[in-house]
Amino acid sequence: xxxxxxxxxxxxxxxxxxxxxxxxxxxxxxxxxxxxxxxxxxxxxxxxxxxxxxxxxxxxxxxxxxxxxxxxxxxxxxxxxxxxxxxxxxxxxxxxxxxxxxxxxxxxxxxxxxxxxxxxxxxxxxxxxxxxxxxxxxxxxxxxxxxxxxxxxxxxxxxxxxxxxxxxxxxxxxxxxxxxxxxxxxxxxxxxxxxxxxxxxxxxxxxxxxxxxxxxxxxxxxxxxxxxxxxxxxxxxxxxxxxxxxxxxxxxxxxxxxxxxxxxxxxxxxxxxxxxxxxxxxxxxxxxxxxxxxxxxxxxxxxxxxxxxxxxxxxxxxxxxxxxxxxxxxxxxxxxxxxxxxxxxxxxxxxxxxxxxxxxxxxxxxxxxxxxxxxxxxxxxxxxxxxxxxxxxxxxxxxxxxxxxxxxxxxxxxxxxxxxxxxxxxxxxxxxxxxxxxxxxxxxxxxxxxxxxxxxxxxxxxxxxxxxxxxxxxxxxxxxxxxxxxxxxxxxxxxxxxxxxxxxxxxxxxxxxxxxxxxxxxxxxxxxxxxxxxxxxxxxxxxxxxxxxxxxxxxxxxxxxxxxxxxxxxxxxxxxxxxxxxxxxxxxxxxxxxxxxxxxxxxxxxxxxxxxxxxxxxxxxxxxxxxxxxxxxxxxxxxxxxxxxxxxxxxxxxxxxxxxxxxxxxxxxxxxxxxxxxxxxxxxxxxxxxxxxxxxxxxxxxxxxxxxxxxxxxxxxx
Amino acid sequence: xxxxxxxxxxxxxxxxxxxxxxxxxxxxxxxxxxxxxxxxxxxxxxxxxxxxxxxxxxxxxxxxxxxxxxxxxxxxxxxxxxxxxxxxxxxxxxxxxxxxxxxxxxxxxxxxxxxxxxxxxxxxxxxxxxxxxxxxxxxxxxxxxxxxxxxxxxxxxxxxxxxxxxxxxxxxxxxxxxxxxxxxxxxxxxxxxxxxxxxxxxxxxxxxxxxxxxxxxxxxxxxxxxxxxxxxxxxxxxxxxxxxxxxxxxxxxxxxxxxxxxxxxxxxxx
Numbered sequence: 001x002x003x004x005x006x007x008x009x010x011x012x013x014x015x016x017x018x019x020x021x022x023x024x025x026x027x028x029x030x031x032x033x034x035x036x037x038x039x040x041x042x043x044x045x046x047x048x049x050x051x052x053x054x055x056x057x058x059x060x061x062x063x064x065x066x067x068x069x070x071x072x073x074x075x076x077x078x079x080x081x082x083x084x085x086x087x088x089x090x091x092x093x094x095x096x097x098x099x100x101x102x103x104x105x106x107x108x109x110x111x112x113x114x115x116x117x118x119x120x121x122x123x124x125x126x127x128x129x130x131x132x133x134x135x136x137x138x139x140x141x142x143x144x145x146x147x148x149x150x151x152x153x154x155x156x157x158x159x160x161x162x163x164x165x166x167x168x169x170x171x172x173x174x175x176x177x178x179x180x181x182x183x184x185x186x187x188x189x190x191x192x193x194x195x196x197x198x199x200x201x202x203x204x205x206x207x208x209x210x211x212x213x214x215x216x217x218x219x220x221x222x223x224x225x226x227x228x229x230x231x232x233x234x235x236x237x238x239x240x241x242x243x244x245x246x247x248x249x250x251x252x253x254x255x256x257x258x259x260x261x262x263x264x265x266x267x268x269x270x271x272x273x274x275x276x277x278x279x280x281x282x283x284x285x286x287x288x289x290x291x292x293x294x295x296x297x298x299x300x301x302x303x304x305x306x307x308x309x310x311x312x313x314x315x316x317x318x319x320x321x322x323x324x325x326x327x328x329x330x331x332x333x334x335x336x337x338x339x340x341x342x343x344x345x346x347x348x349x350x351x352x353x354x355x356x357x358x359x360x361x362x363x364x365x366x367x368x369x370x371x372x373x374x375x376x377x378x379x380x381x382x383x384x385x386x387x388x389x390x391x392x393x394x395x396x397x398x399x400x401x402x403x404x405x406x407x408x409x410x411x412x413x414x415x416x417x418x419x420x421x422x423x424x425x426x427x428x429x430x431x432x433x434x435x436x437x438x439x440x441x442x443x444x445x446x447x448x449x450x451x452x453x454x455x456x457x458x459x460x461x462x463x464x465x466x467x468x469x470x471x472x473x474x475x476x477x478x479x480x481x482x483x484x485x486x487x488x489x490x491x492x493x494x495x496x497x498x499x500x501x502x503x504x505x506x507x508x509x510x511x512x513x514x515x516x517x518x519x520x521x522x523x524x525x526x527x528x529x530x531x532x533x534x535x536x537x538x539x540x541x542x543x544x545x546x547x548x549x550x551x552x553x554x555x556x557x558x559x560x561x562x563x564x565x566x567x568x569x570x571x572x573x574x575x576x577x578x579x580x581x582x583x584x585x586x587x588x589x590x591x592x593x594x595x596x597x598x599x600x601x602x603x604x605x606x607x608x609x610x611x612x613x614x615x616x617x618x619x620x621x622x623x624x625x626x627x628x629x630x631x632x633x634x635x636x637x638x639x640x641x642x643x644x645x646x647x648x649x650x651x652x653x654x655x656x657x658x659x660x661x662x663x664x665x666x667x668x669x670x671x672x673x674x675x676x677x678x679x680x681x682x683x684x685x686x687x688x689x690x691x692x693x694x695x696x697x698x699x700x701x702x703x704x705x706x707x708x709x710x711x712x713x714x715x716x717x718x
Numbered sequence: 719x720x721x722x723x724x725x726x727x728x729x730x731x732x733x734x735x736x737x738x739x740x741x742x743x744x745x746x747x748x749x750x751x752x753x754x755x756x757x758x759x760x761x762x763x764x765x766x767x768x769x770x771x772x773x774x775x776x777x778x779x780x781x782x783x784x785x786x787x788x789x790x791x792x793x794x795x796x797x798x799x800x801x802x803x804x805x806x807x808x809x810x811x812x813x814x815x816x817x818x819x820x821x822x823x824x825x826x827x828x829x830x831x832x833x834x835x836x837x838x839x840x841x842x843x844x845x846x847x848x849x850x851x852x853x854x855x856x857x858x859x860x861x862x863x864x865x866x867x868x869x870x871x872x873x874x875x876x877x878x879x880x881x882x883x884x885x886x887x888x889x890x891x892x893x894x895x896x897x898x899x900x901x902x903x904x905x906x907x908x909x910x911x912x913x914x915x916x917x918x919x920x921x922x923x924x925x926x927x928x929x930x931x932x933x934x935x936x937x938x939x940x941x942x943x944x945x946x947x948x949x950x951x952x953x954x955x956x957x958x959x960x961x962x963x964x965x966x967x968x969x970x971x972x973x974x975x976x977x978x979x980x981x982x983x984x985x986x987x988x
Contacts, residue, residue: 020797024827025820048824057831066831068817068928077831117879200943254943283943295939342936345943345964351935352951358979359951374934381983433981440982609982 013047015039015072023070024053038072055083058091063109065092096125096134101160103137105130120163143229145172145179147187156187158210158229177210179227191226195250195276197260201232202250202278214238215250220273243293245282247271252280257293259283259345285343292343298371299361300350303617304336312364312372316395325427326400328606328614332357332429335617340373351375356431360398380426392424400427402607403501404590404600405450414527414587418503421590425607432610441609445626448605448612452597454482457545457561467633476541480559483543487658489594492540493522501596504528504588519592525568526588529581532567546571554583598653602627613655624655766856766891766902773852774845775907778876778885781844786913789814789972790830790837792844798829800973802950802958813958816972817924825928826976833924834917838876845885849874853889866894878917883909912963915942916970923947923959924974931977935959955979 013026014033024047027033033040039052047053057066057074058081065086066079074081086092097104097111099122104111108124115122128134146164148155156177164171170186172179177189189208195215196205202215206226214232216239219225225237232238232251239249243257247268252258261281263270268279283294292298301307306325310317325331338353338361353359353375363373376398383399384407386392392401403422406412412420432441457480463469470478476489483489495501495517502520504527509516512534525531526549538544547559550571560571571584591597605627606612613627633648651661781792788794794812803810816833817826830836857867872888887905919938926933935947944964951957955978960971 017797020795021791021829022798022815022818023829025818046821046824047819047827048821053827054825057828059832059835062832062835064832066828067925068825069828069831073829074831077836079831254940259943294943295936297936342939344936344939344946347946349935349946349948351949354951354955354979355953356979356981358955375932377931377977377979430982440980444982 011043013041013044013050013053015041015052015070023073024050051083055081056086056089056092057081058089060109062113063091063107063111065089065107094131096128096137098123098125098137098141100163101138101141101143103134103141105134123162142171142173145175145177145186146170147172147177154185154187156189156208156210174229176206176212176226176229177208178206178212180223191220193220193273193275195274195278197278200254200259201252202260202274202276202280215271215274215278217248217271217273241280243282243284245280247279250278250280254283254294257283257295259294283343283345285346285348287341287343287348292348293370294343294345296370297340297342297363297373299363299373300339300341302337302339304331304333305338305361306331308360308362310362310364310396312366314396317362317398319395322393322395322400322427326603328429328603333614333616334431334434334610334622336431338375340375356433357428358430360428378426378428378430380428380430383424383426386424387420388424389419389422392422398427399424400607401425402600402604404597405604407447411587411590414504417590418505423604425604426609427607429607429611430609434610441611444608445605445611448601448608450601452482452485454485455480457547473538473541477538477544479543480545480547480561483548484589484591484594484597486594487652488541489597490522490540490542490592491595492542493518494593494595495519495599519596522592523588526592527585529571529585530568534567536567537564537569549586550584551586552584553580556587559586560584602656621655627653627655629653766860766893767904769856769859770852770887770905771907773855774848774885775909777845777848778841778883778907779909781841782883782909782911782913784811785837785840785844786916786968786970787811787813789816790833790840790970792840800952800956800958802952802971802973804960804969813971813973815974816920817927817974817976819975819978822978822980824977825931826974828924828928833921834878834914837913837917838878841876841883841885842874845876846874849887853887856891860893864895868892868894878911878914880914881910881912883911883913885909910966912945912966912968913970915945916961916963916968919945919947919961920959920970920972927957927974927976933959 011028012030012033013024014030015038016023016034017025017027018032018034026047030040030042041047041050044050052071054068055071055074057069057077057079058064059066059077059079061078066074067086069079069081071081082089091109092107094105095108095111097106097108097114099111099114099118100120104114106114108126111122111124125134125137128137142161143158144161144164145156146159147170148166149168149170158177159171161171161173172181172186175186177187178191179186187208189206189210191212192205192207194205194207195202196211197203198211204212204215204220206212213219213225213230216225219239230237239246239251241249241251241253241256241258245252245258245266245268247263248271250260252260258280260278263277263279263281266279266281268281270277271279285292285294285296299305299307306321308317308321308325310321336357337355338357338359340351340353340361342349342351353361358378359375360378361373362376363371366372378398380398383392383397386399387406387408389401392399401422402425405423406421407423432444433439434441456475456478458478462478467475475486476483479486479489496519499517499519502523504523507516507520507523509520509524512518512521521533525533529549533540533542543549544563544565546562546564546569549564549569550560552558552560564570570581572581591600602612606614610622611626613622613624615621629652631650631652633650648663648665650663652658654661785792788811789799791798791814794814796812799812799814801810802813814829816830817828819826853869853871857869860867868891870890870892872890874885874887874889877884877886885907889905891902891905893900893902919942922938923933923935933949935949938945938947946960946962946964948960948962949957950960954975956973956975958971958973960969962969
């Protein structure tokens, strides 16, 4: 049994590693730990479970709170350690810190440190509890011209009303230093064409060096623009800049792809009324013929990967993308790796999404139409823990449902088939270090192996020593169970490319055509006694054994025998109510055709990772032997025991295609279960001379049949 | 030509050769000792602050550069860091893990709780011998010039603040010559640097690594368009973050390993 998840058994956690500055690390041997005075925690699973390894360290001087820090290291760094998380520690709670014209959402100690550092008496507003509300306080602060008058001059600077106090000092709320009231200038400062970069925008500077409004070449001559302070974020009087940049407006915004730059570093010409030559240059990147804005990110379509897209509002991956990703032969092949690209100030940065496809790039368009990508953790391991189709096909998860075998090998009843008969598998196959002999992949790939027993019901005249001599349809016609494992079984009913499996409750076919494919017809045929195929059963590669379709009344493990003819089978020939018919119909097989079985098991195996027969990014295929189907023929007695201890083996499928390999004899390398006649088949022991009569006989204490008797498995024959 | 004349002419040639040799030798000597000569000449005109600035600035800058490339520590060994070599580097360095766990699927342990303060101390430790040496040279240079020198040593400190790295030596120098005395207190070197911002971003990245196991570098681009944040994924889910300030061309880099995913399921129990 494979235990999913991380099951690292770490015996020791070192508080400090020997000869290293590494704190709280797990090791296999305590000799790797630094000894006294440092702790060594033994018999624990991980350092994660040691409280002293994951507390919060508070810096009493700066107020900085550092989480997930080792206790001793915190002390050595001069901090105060607490087992609590930062959210539970008062000193780590953030408050609104008003410092001059600025507002910061930081912890009280940091705030006080800033007051000291800047030599400003600011205000702490504990009643403001969110970053947004705190930042809004910036616009609420009264900012204006602070004029100090002397006999000879009027000195001015821009400040808050709180910072503008004293004798001969006057505060002009909302005014610039270049303002005039009436015909009187409030200070000696005058407008100028000087410009400066501040907060990524271009601002005018007055002759005193004070920052005025955002640069706007048109409004340079406007007296209003040199009188009142205009908020570049909220005022309609301030110009705006498109994502392409501007040489006439300085209201740049990096979130809109522009920033304050020297015009010489852009494609823009020299700006007017602007001595600094500063403009709003664009930050976009050009990549493979497309223009991306600053901060925009997207996925790189590298060989063997798919550019997965999702709706950024719901996080749902688009259905068409999920369908495409199911192509295990084209995407997520060995060697493939996802990459994310980011546009950063005109440069395209590359971010690898990690090895072994443990992380995949998924992109989407945000509300303004820009691409946003992220390297998303490929949690393929959780897929195996999901056992319903609905949960598995959650469009936010990277899992897919493959109808057929379940991971726990159970076969569920018909009514639960659609929802529960299948395997939830990784949508993005992970990679393995398959080039190593002891690769993890070996174990995981082996989960994709399947073993199937195909049983035949033959008459005494059939040549059971050489099935090769059977005519074309005989192999399929004589099969009674596990028939889908037979090459070519029901090939006339194969699903077309892209055709999804339909369940009986989803279809209502009377014949081929319209919405009904041949596969749908076969589904109806298997599900419903008396449903007519277009031609006689024997003419197809289909079982004509009644036991393939019908069982003894109400007993799924006990099949009927004998042949059927015509276009349909009837589990209650002659008479019998519909209810009895229902009871005698076997649950339809989990695969209906050999093609479906082959596709199912190969897709399941290849989805597990770098498993099976696949092409890698260098164009080379893996060893065909990695995907092989071997048929083992055994002649068995009616008891179910191997009649001869010689087995004939043949490879019938290798490296993605059916082959007719050499038949060779082999002495049983396989464990064969000896079935008990009575308990397994609910049969009876009968005379070996007249087995078809299945007359009653004695049985041994171990439920096998006595000498000269055979197990009569099919008492329905009576 | 008479023998006397010929001898006289030969004597002149010899003198010219000797003069030429002397000129060449003088040239070589000037070439070899010129920086010292210039330095000595300059010392005479230099004030003590300039002397210390010139003596220490390069050392501080080099130390900051080395520490910044190695995740905030001057010495990083193999067990505490991941080797990394940038594209334009001739030789790489070990980059310290600032948050690390060697286990899978769990959060990293913060390896340096107060990063800024740690780097300030690290710089100070590395330059302390040079501080000693520079001030000794300063004292000697003034003593050589006949000054009576009194140096009161305080505790130097390094502060990483917005737009600058400030080194304040907290030393006081008093120079006395004859009746005049001069006192120098402002021994401070301010390097233009955006390391403060880079460290703030790094600390934020570490918080994300602790809580989520990853970070979004583009989140910082709007805050400072000139700060380039690169995330390089390495083997075994190790990440090396490289922060570059495009304006100052400073680089700060560090390594992390958090919520790592192993190959396959990790440890398998059969």
